[in-house]
Amino acid sequence: MEDSKSNKKKSILSQVALVLGLVLAFGFIGNAIHKNWQNLLKVELEFDLPYMVGTILFFTAAYYTAFFAWNAILQSIGLKTTVRSTQYNWFVSNLWKYVPGKVWTISSRAYLHKKQNHSVDMIVSATFLEALFSYSISVLVVIGLMVYLNDMGAYFLPLISVLAIFCLALSPKVFTKAINFALKIIKRDPIKIDLSPGARIKISLIYLIFIGIQGIGFWVYIKALFPELSPNYFSTLFALTFSNLIGMLAFFVPKGVGVRESFIVLLLSPVISEPKAIIVSLSLRLWLIAIELIVASFHYFVLKPKLEE
Numbered sequence: 001m002e003d004s005k006s007n008k009k010k011s012i013l014s015q016v017a018l019v020l021g022l023v024l025a026f027g028f029i030g031n032a033i034h035k036n037w038q039n040l041l042k043v044e045l046e047f048d049l050p051y052m053v054g055t056i057l058f059f060t061a062a063y064y065t066a067f068f069a070w071n072a073i074l075q076s077i078g079l080k081t082t083v084r085s086t087q088y089n090w091f092v093s094n095l096w097k098y099v100p101g102k103v104w105t106i107s108s109r110a111y112l113h114k115k116q117n118h119s120v121d122m123i124v125s126a127t128f129l130e131a132l133f134s135y136s137i138s139v140l141v142v143i144g145l146m147v148y149l150n151d152m153g154a155y156f157l158p159l160i161s162v163l164a165i166f167c168l169a170l171s172p173k174v175f176t177k178a179i180n181f182a183l184k185i186i187k188r189d190p191i192k193i194d195l196s197p198g199a200r201i202k203i204s205l206i207y208l209i210f211i212g213i214q215g216i217g218f219w220v221y222i223k224a225l226f227p228e229l230s231p232n233y234f235s236t237l238f239a240l241t242f243s244n245l246i247g248m249l250a251f252f253v254p255k256g257v258g259v260r261e262s263f264i265v266l267l268l269s270p271v272i273s274e275p276k277a278i279i280v281s282l283s284l285r286l287w288l289i290a291i292e293l294i295v296a297s298f299h300y301f302v303l304k305p306k307l308e309e
Contacts, residue, residue, distance in 0.1 A: 036275045043275050051224035058217030059291050065210040067091070069133065069203055073126050076199035079118055085305040089113055091296045098289075121191050125179050129170075129193070131248075136166040137207035138245040145238040170200065211241055221287065222272065222280055231271045239267035261285060 033040065067090050074086065093109035106127050113123045143159050146152045168174055172195050180190040195203075215237035222231060247260030261281040268277035 033278060036278060040275045040278065043279060045225050045279070046227050048224050048227045051220050051227065055217050055221040055224050055287075056291060058213055058220055059288060060295060062210055062214040062217055063091075063292065063295055065206060065213055066134075069206040069210065070126075070130055072199070072203050072206060073129050073133070076195050076203070077122060077126060077129075077193055079113075079122060079126070081113075081116055081118070082305065084303055085116060088299050088303060088305050091292075091299045095292065095296050119191070121179075121183060121188060125175075125191065125193055128179070129175070129195075132166055132170050132175075133203050133207055135245070135248060136163060136170060137204055137211065138241055138248070139163045139166065141208070141211050142238065142242050142245060145234055145241070148234060149238060151238075170195075211237075215240060218284070221284060225280060225283070226272070226276055229272055229276075235271045236268065239264055239271065242267060 067087060070090050071083065071086050074081065089109060089112040093105055093112060096104035096108045106124055109127060110120045110123045114120055139159055139162055143156070143163065146156055146159075169178070172193060175195075176191075176193045179193065183190060215233065218240045219231065219233050219236050222229060222236060243260045243263035246263050261284075264281040264284070265274065265277045268280060271277075272280070
């Protein structure tokens with residue numbers, strides 16, 4: 001009975017946090033749109049075809065790079081599978097991230113891998129590793145860009161602390177103890193996660209490449225909408241990476257919807273002007289969803305593995 005009441009309270013709190021986060025994020029964007037309404041009406045969009053094609057290619061390449069990081073994690077912890085099956089599971093399960101609650105992506109991924117006789121506990125652990133690596137490298141890139149752009153604001157020292165915590169969490173001993181502690185609570189057998197230094201370096205480098213490619217895709221996307229602009233690549237990379245990081249950490253909002261857009265507007269405005277930053281921010285979300293749907297549909301309908309795979 002007490003557990004039921006506790007779970008109900010947690011559910012209510014998560015819903016309140018979701019509503020509050022969305023109100024704050026969309027309130028910021030709404031205020032920015034209201035303030036810039038007349039200027040927004042004057043903005044001319046070009047939709048330059050070569051750049052549009054380029055941004056599709058770069059964002060698609062970024063998604064596949066993120067997949068290779070996931071595949072490297074599976075290989076490193078001893079889960080063997082075909083690339084085709086792993087691609088299918090990863091791209092299809094990723095669509096669940098747009099449903100409130102991070103658990104849906106994890107659940108769908110575990111369900112798909114269970115069909116290949118993979119341990120659910122190992123897949124869940126691998127998903128947590130994926131998040132930790134992704135967050136850690138994002139924080140590292142943001143810190144590096146802050147130094148490079150000579151813009152070490154109030155977030156600099158807290159980010160260094162966050163990076164240290166993530167690095168500690170990625171230690172095989174610490175990570176394994178944390179996972180097994182959680183498994184013990186739910187009365188499941190302990191598991192062993194052993195990532196060699198070489199594997200950790202490899203996965204980290206893949207995520208660095210992923211962020212770099214995604215940054216190029218973002219820069220090209222801005223050029224596709226406004227060919228006359230030539231923004232500094234590292235400034236746009238910082239705006240995108242920092243916004244993505246905040247969106248990922250805003251776990252109570254599905255895929256950081258509204259939160260990421262608000263920070264893109266905030267950080268990109270000094271680079272390309274606020275009206276254009278608003279257009280880029282809001283249209284980017286729809287553009288990325290469309291690309292993800294196309295890629296996931298391709299794997300679902302064309303590259304769906306056979307049962308024996």
